[in-house]
Amino acid sequence: MSFMKRFFCSCLTVAVILTACFSAAAQSEGTLDVSFNTTGVRYEDFGGADDKAMAVAVQLDGKIVSVGSSEVSGSGIDFAVVRYNSDGTLDSSFGTGGKVTTAIGPGTSSDIAYSVVIQSDGKIVVAGSAAGISGTETDFAIVRYNANGTLDTSFGGTGKVTTPFGVATSADVANSVALQADGNIVPAGYADDGSGADFAIARYNTNGSLDASFDTDGKTTTAIGAGTLGDFAQAVAIQSDGKIVAAGWTEAASGLSIDFALARYNTNGSLDATFDGDGKVITTVGSSTTFDLANAVLVQADGKIVAGGFSDSLSSGADFALVRYNTNGSLDTSFDTDGIVITAIGPGTYFDIAKAIVLQPDGKIIAAGYTDDLLVGFPSTDLALARYNVDGSLDTSFNADGKATIDLGGTEIINGAAIYAGNRIVVAGSSASNFLTARIWIATLVTAAPVTVSGRITDERGRALKGVSVTLTDQDGVSSVASTNGFGYYRFTRVESGGTHFLHATDRGYTFAPPVRIVDTKSDVSDADFVGTKQKGKPNSTR
Numbered sequence: 001m002s003f004m005k006r007f008f009c010s011c012l013t014v015a016v017i018l019t020a021c022f023s024a025a026a027q028s029e030g031t032l033d034v035s036f037n038t039t040g041v042r043y044e045d046f047g048g049a050d051d052k053a054m055a056v057a058v059q060l061d062g063k064i065v066s067v068g069s070s071e072v073s074g075s076g077i078d079f080a081v082v083r084y085n086s087d088g089t090l091d092s093s094f095g096t097g098g099k100v101t102t103a104i105g106p107g108t109s110s111d112i113a114y115s116v117v118i119q120s121d122g123k124i125v126v127a128g129s130a131a132g133i134s135g136t137e138t139d140f141a142i143v144r145y146n147a148n149g150t151l152d153t154s155f156g157g158t159g160k161v162t163t164p165f166g167v168a169t170s171a172d173v174a175n176s177v178a179l180q181a182d183g184n185i186v187p188a189g190y191a192d193d194g195s196g197a198d199f200a201i202a203r204y205n206t207n208g209s210l211d212a213s214f215d216t217d218g219k220t221t222t223a224i225g226a227g228t229l230g231d232f233a234q235a236v237a238i239q240s241d242g243k244i245v246a247a248g249w250t251e252a253a254s255g256l257s258i259d260f261a262l263a264r265y266n267t268n269g270s271l272d273a274t275f276d277g278d279g280k281v282i283t284t285v286g287s288s289t290t291f292d293l294a295n296a297v298l299v300q301a302d303g304k305i306v307a308g309g310f311s312d313s314l315s316s317g318a319d320f321a322l323v324r325y326n327t328n329g330s331l332d333t334s335f336d337t338d339g340i341v342i343t344a345i346g347p348g349t350y351f352d353i354a355k356a357i358v359l360q361p362d363g364k365i366i367a368a369g370y371t372d373d374l375l376v377g378f379p380s381t382d383l384a385l386a387r388y389n390v391d392g393s394l395d396t397s398f399n400a401d402g403k404a405t406i407d408l409g410g411t412e413i414i415n416g417a418a419i420y421a422g423n424r425i426v427v428a429g430s431s432a433s434n435f436l437t438a439r440i441w442i443a444t445l446v447t448a449a450p451v452t453v454s455g456r457i458t459d460e461r462g463r464a465l466k467g468v469s470v471t472l473t474d475q476d477g478v479s480s481v482a483s484t485n486g487f488g489y490y491r492f493t494r495v496e497s498g499g500t501h502f503l504h505a506t507d508r509g510y511t512f513a514p515p516v517r518i519v520d521t522k523s524d525v526s527d528a529d530f531v532g533t534k535q536k537g538k539p540n541s542t543r
Contacts, residue, residue, distance in 0.1 A: 028399075028441065029398055029399050029404070029441050029442060030385060030398065030399040030404025030406075030440065030441065030442075031404075031406070031440065031441055032406060032438060032439070032440055032441075033424050033439040033440060033441055035087065035088075035439075036084075036086075036087065036088035036426075036438070036439035037084075037087070037088030037089070038088070040438055040439055040440065041408065041436065041437070041438045042084060042088055042435070042436070042437045042438070043431055043432075043434045043435065043436060044066075044082050044099070044434055044435035044436075044437070045434050045435075046070035046080050046082075046099060046101060046435070047070065047072065048070035048071040048072045048077075048080075048433075049071050049072070049433065050069075050070075050071040050077075050433045051068070051069070051070045051071070051080060051430070051433060051434050051435050052068045052069060052413075052415070052429070052430035052433070052434075052435065053066040053067065053068040053080075053082075053415060053416070053428035053429055053430060053435040053436060053437060054067060054068040054069070054112070054113060054114045054115070054128075054415045054416060054428070054429075055067050055068070055113070055114060055115045055116045055415065055416035055428060056116070056416045056417065056418050056426055056427065056428035056437065057116045057117060057118050057124075057418055058118075058418050058419070058420050058426060059118050059122065060118070060120075060122075060500070060502065060518070061086075062085075062086035062420075062421065063083055063084060063085055063086060063091055064083065064084045064086070064420075064426055064437065064439075065081065065082070065083050065116055065118065065124055066081070066082050066083075066084075066116075066416075066428040066435055066437045067079070067080065067081045067082075067113040067115070067116040067126050067428075068080050068112070068113055068114075068415075068428070068430075068435060069110075069111070069112040069113060069128075070101055076103070076105075076109050076110060076111070077109070077110040077111055077112060078101045078102055078103045078104075078111050079100075079101065079102040079103075079104065079111050079112070079113040079126060079128065079141075079143055080099070080100070080101050080102075080113065080435070081095070081099070081100045081101075081102075081113070081116075081124070081126060081145065081149070082098055082099050082100075082435060082437070083095075083098055083149070084098065084437065088439070093148060094147075094148060094149040095148075095149030095150075096149075100145065100149045102143055102151070102160070104130035104131075104141050104143065104160055104162065105130040105131030105138075105141075105162075106131060109130060109131030110129075110130075110131055110138070111128065111129070111130040111131070111141060112128045112129055113126045113127070113128040113141075113143075114127060114128045114129070114173075114174065114175045114176065114189075115127045115128070115174070115175065115176045115177040115187070115416075116177070117177055117178060117179050117185075119179065119183065120183075121147075122147040123144055123145065123146060123147060123152055124144065124145040124147075125142065125143075125144050125177060125179070125185055126142070126143045126144075126145070126177075127140070127141070127142050127143075127174040127175075127176070127177035127185075127187040128141050128173070128174055129141055129171075129172065129173040129174060129189075130162050137164065137166075137170050137171060137172070138170075138171050138172055138173060139162040139163055139164045139165075139172050140162065140163040140164075140165070140172050140173070140174040140187055140189065140200070140202055141160070141161070141162050141174065142155075142156075142160075142161045142162075142163075142174070142177070142185060142187060142204060142208070143155075143159060143160050143161075144159055144208070145159065154207060154208075155206075155207065155208040156207070156208030156209075157208075161204065161208045163202055163210065163218075163219065165191035165200050165219060165221060166191045166192070166193035170191055170192055170193040170194070171190075171191075171192045171197075172189070172190070172191045172192075172200060173189045173190055174187035174188065174189040174200075174202075175188065175189040175190070175232075175233060175234045175235065175248075176188050176189065176233070176234065176235045176236045176246075177236065178236045178237055178238045178244075179238070180203075180238055180242065181238075181242070183206045184203055184204060184205060184206065184211055185203070185204040185206075186201065186202070186203050186204075186236060186238065186244055187201070187202055187204075187236070188200065188201050188233045188235070188236035188244075188246045189232075189233055189234075190230070190231065190232045190233055190248070191221050192230060196223075196227075196228055196229060196230035196231075197229070197230030197231055197232055198221040198222055198223050198224075198230060198231050199221065199222040199223075199224060199231050199232075199233040199246055199248065199261075199263055200219070200220070200221050200222075200233065201219065201220050201221075201222075201233070201236070201244065201246060201265060201269070202214075202218055202219040202220075203218055203219075203269070204218065213268060214267075214268065214269040215268070215269030215270070216269075220265070220269045222263050222271065222279075222280070224250040224261045224263065224280055224282065225250030225251055225252060225253065225259070225261065225282060226252070226253035227250060227251025227252055227253055227254075227255060227258075228251065228255065229251040229258075230250070230251065231248065231249075231250045231251075231261055232248045232249055232250075233246040233247065233248040233261075233263075234247060234248040234249070234293075234294060234295050234296070234309075235247045235248065235294070235295065235296045235297040235307075236297070237297050237298055237299045237305075238299075239299050239303065240299075240303070242267040243264055243265060243266060243267065243272055244264065244265040244267075245262065245263075245264050245265075245297055245299060245305055246262065246263050246264075246265070246297070247260070247261070247262045247294045247296070247297035247305075247307045248261050248262075248293075248294055249261050249292065249293040249294055249309075250282060252284075252288075254288075256288065256289050257284065257287075257288055257289050257290055257291065257292070258290075258291045258292055258293060259282050259283055259284050259285070259292050260282070260283040260284075260285055260292050260293070260294040260307055260309065260321075260323055261280070261281070261282050261283075261294065262275075262280070262281045262283075262294070262297070262305070262307060262325070262329070263275075263279055263280050263281075264279050264329070265279065274328060275328065275329040276328065276329030276330070277329075281325065281329045283307075283323055283331070283340070285311040285321045285323060285340055285342065286311040286312075286313055286321075286342065287313065289313070290311050290312060290313050291311070291312040291318075292309070292310070292311045292312075292321060293309045293310060293312075294307040294308065294309040294323070295308065295309040295310075295353075295354065295355050295356070296308045296309065296354070296355065296356050296357045297357075298357055298358070298359055298365075300359065300363070301363070303327040304324055304325065304326060304327065304332055305324065305325040305327075306322060306323070306324045306325075306357060306365060307322070307323045307324075307325070307357075308320070308321065308322045308323075308354045308356070308357035308365075308367050309321055309353075309354055309355075310351070310352065310353045310354055310369075311342050312351065317350050317351055317352070318350070318351040318352055318353060319342050319343055319344045319345070319352050320341075320342070320343040320344075320345055320352050320353075320354040320367050320369065320384075320386055321340070321341070321342050321343075321354065322335075322340070322341045322343075322354075322357065322365065322367060322388065322392070323335075323339055323340050323341075324339050324392065325339065334391060334392075335391065335392040336391070336392030336393065341388065341392045343367075343386050343394065343403070345371040345384045345386060345403055345405065346371030346372055346373055346382065346384065346405055347373065350372040351371070351372055352369070352370075352371045352372075352384060353369045353370055353371075354367040354368065354369040354384075354386075355368065355369045355370070355413075355414055355415050355416065355417075355429075356368045356369070356414065356415070356416050356417035356427070357417075358417055358418060358419050358425065359419070360387075360419065360422070360442065361419075361422050361498035361499065361522075362498065363390050364387055364388060364389060364390065364395055365387070365388045365390075366385060366386070366387050366388075366417070366419075366425060366442060367385070367386045367387075367388070368383075368384070368385050368414050368417040368425065368427055369384050369414050370382060370383060370384050370412065370413045370414050370429070371384040371405055373405070373407060380410060380411050381411050381412055381413055382405045382406055382407045382408070382412060383405065383406040383408065383412055383414055383427065383429075383438065383440075384403070384404070384405050384406075384414070385398075385403070385404045385405075385425070385440065385442070386402055386403045386404075387402055387403075387442065388402070398442070404440075406438075406440070408431065408436075410431055410432055411431065411432070412429065412430070412431045412436055413429040413430050413431075413436075414427045414428070414429040415428060415429045415430070416428045416429070420439060421474070421499065422498055422499045423441065423442060424439050424440060424441055424442060425439070425440050425442050426438070426439045426440075427439075427440065449497065450493070450494040450495055450496060450497060451495050451496075451497045451521050451522075451523060451524045451525065452491065452492065452493050452494075452495065452524045452525070452526075453472060453491075453492045453495050453501065453503070453519060453521065453524075453525045453528060454489065454490060454491040454492065454525065454526050454528065455470075455489070455490060455503070455517075455525075455526070455527060455528035455529045455530065456484075456487075456488045456489050456490075456529050457470070457484050457488050457490065457505055457512070457529065457530045457531075457532060458488050458529075458530075458531060458532070459510070459531070459532050459533070459534065460531060460532070460533060463488075464484070464486065464487050464488030464489075465484060465488050465507070465510065465532050466484055466485065466486050466487075466488065467483055467484060467507070468483065468484045468488075468490070468505050468506070468507045468510070468512075468530075468532070469481060469482075469483055469505070469506045469507065470482050470483070470484070470490045470503060470504070470505050470506075470530075471503070471504045471506070472492050472495065472501055472502070472503055473501065473502045473503075473504070474496065474499060474500075474501050474502075480492060495521055496521065497521050497522060497523075498521065498522055499520075499521055500518060500519070500520060500521070501518075501519050501521055502516055502517070502518055502519075503516065503517040503518075503519060503528050503530075504516050504517075505530045505532070507532065509534060509535055510532035510533060510534055510535060511532070511533050511535060512530040512531065512532050512533075513530065513531050513533070514530070517530070
């Protein structure tokens with residue numbers, strides 16, 4: 001059975017599960033979604049002494065993929081991947097009982113996954129670092145998995161690709177990965193040869209080879225600041241025009257502070273001179289003696305760039321920090337008057353660390369991370385979220401003050417986050433040396449009026465096909481069905497706005513192109529058409 005057939009079959013099952021889940025009373029914003037594993041949280045032990053998730057992504061069918069590493073005593077550290085069904089159970093169709101570990105470097109090397117993206121065909125791309133041949137350095141490491149968790153051997157021959165940037169003893173680490181519209185893969189991180197680190201970006205073709213049209217050899221490094229520690233890219237995003245934005249941090253020349261650092265690249269790998277004149281921007285978020293680190297970046301629909309992380313004054317502790325830039329790299333003064341927002345989250349005096357930022361469908365920004373929950377002594381940590389309006393102010397419709405913390409009783413850390421079906425956020429991190437994956441309600445969004453989704457189905461000669469069944473499925477797997485009329489038209493009314501929906505046409509006598517149509521329901525959709533091809537020797541239900 002094909003992937004898409006399996007997907008739509010599974011959607012029917014998921015629809016039944018979710019109908020039962022949502023018959024319960026609505027949950028409060030900023031609280032765990034108990035339709036996920038009945039508690040809202042999963043802890044996963046891969047059998048290692050130290051298992052931790054670093055990133056998370058949501059598939060089109062609502063399944064959740066968390067990635068990170070698993071350390072096994074005497075065997076090194078390996079990439080670790082787990083996939084959950086939408087209800088929080090382990091997906092038995094993935095790997096062994098829902099889990100996969102992958103050794104990359106030689107012997108007992110340290111192979112750590114830091115980021116994950118899902119391709120449109122369901123394949124999973126994971127980026128991180130792996131020990132090189134000599135064992136004294138690390139290289140960029142990219143692994144691609146088939147939808148069932150096996151290594152995709154069409155990617156680099158083995159499913160695994162490693163790329164050195166510097167000398168034989170350099171530390172080259174991919175902290176983040178993004179997909180271009182053409183399917184090419186763009187990881188970002190740093191390359192450190194011992195004399196200081198530089199931003200490092202690579203681009204791979206879909207077969208895993210380096211893309212020679214990107215800076216002639218498929219990779220580039222960029223010095224940002226003047227400090228001796230160097231420049232560390234932590235996140236990457238692709239603009240709608242194909243330009244690449246990397247964000248992280250750089251040490252100031254004085255050595256007394258660390259600042260947010262961004263670089264923007266043209267599609268050929270050169271620095272984009274329209275971005276602050278030289279393609280690079282350094283931003284002091286706090287004072288001249290604070291440590292300001294950007295851990296995440298996103299590009300809004302209007303092209304503005306948001307970087308998120310924390311600002312640590314050392315004396316009073318760290319706070320969530322967000323900075324928004326105009327498309328030319330200047331600070332966006334419509335965002336809290338100066339482009340910078342600093343937010344204290346918890347009652348502790350140690351740290352509030354934002355590790356991920358995501359956009360809601362309505363344009364509001366959510367920062368996710370963790371906070372210490374003790375005023376004195378060594379802190380334990382809680383999950384932490386903050387939601388901001390488009391002007392940078394805290395959204396007080398979210399949990400009354402714009403902030404939410406969740407105490408799970410130990411030291412819990414969020415490292416990655418992704419929007420789930422528009423009204424929840426899924427986060428991944430660690431707890432007591434185990435993977436932690438949780439799903440959290442992010443309030444009732446300001447919902448636009450329902451929309452209509454419609455289209456026409458014809459054969460290859462343009463003749464209407466009557467009685468074709470069309471299934472509309474949302475990101476939660478909830479489906480509804482319509483049929484075409486005598487003129488080939490179908491129509492769904494009162495479709496929830498602001499999300500992604502999937503259309504699938506079926507008939508006993510026809511196959512349809514495209515096999516699945518993905519539609520964005522921000523507004524009415526009237527052109528979701530299909531063309532049917534008659535299957536020889538098979539009856540059909542059209543009249």
